[in-house]
Amino acid sequence: MIAAERVTHEIAPGVPVLRDVSFAVGEGEHVVLLGANGSGKTTLLRILAGLVFPTSGCARYDGTVLTRRTLRAGGFERRLRRELGLSFQVPDAMLFNPTVFDEIAFGPRQLEDAPGDLDGRVRRWARTAGVAHLLDRSPFSLSAGEKQRVSLAALLVLEPRVLLLDEPTASLDPRSTGWLVDLLQDLPVTTVVSTHNLSLAPELGERVLVLAEDHTLIHDGPIEPFLADRERLIAANLVHSHRHRHGEEEHRHWHLHDWS
Ligand SMILES: Nc1ncnc2c1ncn2[C@@H]1O[C@H](COP(=O)(O)OP(=O)(O)OP(=O)(O)O)[C@@H](O)[C@H]1O
């Protein structure tokens, strides 16, 4: 359904932020994309969404290679935007309408020929996302967590086949994070969710893709063996160490838990 084939992306000649990354995700799979800051998660999701074109290799959607040319041909880009939703790591980058209602209605208005009962759909997805009481508000006046929920509702209202979510829990408190995990688990949609939160990762999918700091894909498979492999966790810079004081003694050791 979506695939990366030998994707290498350089931000300057000889400066790759993704190196020879290949994988395929089938219909209905829930995949977690793990990687430290700067490993290339956001860049990879943007490539899968056809917003960035890799230096070499390619991304595919339903078998079609994503290039500027294929996107222009035969309404493919419109179909891709309707069927594949990408949430940005910083929700502000997605919010630009005068009200939350317009924000959620924006996708169907732009991408659907006959949006049907738009009012009812917007209200239904706003309720699902817990933002029904905010429909008349300006998106800019919302809290970070509320913005995150609105940007999710704006994607869900299109009832996409694929959701690419870039650190969707970053601004959410524990209760909201639990809500999102439940929502994603029940959603009959192909999902790729990026995070660097090891405790959250198993909740977001059964399969994990791990980007190392050298921008290569170092793991693609079940999540449990990866979480048990301390050497590889350290190599991917996904665990932290910090100093502890026990009376006079000070020492440093690795922690698997997350800071948050
Ligand atoms: N348009 C760009 N111009 C220059 N450098 C870029 C650009 N986009 C990404 N980079 C660089 O590419 C690297 C990977 O960035 P990316 O945002 O994909 O990482 P990430 O894994 O999402 O990190 P984080 O966990 O911090 O969100 C970083 O070093 C970043 O500075």
Ligand SMILES: [Mg+2]
């Ligand atoms: Mg990122």
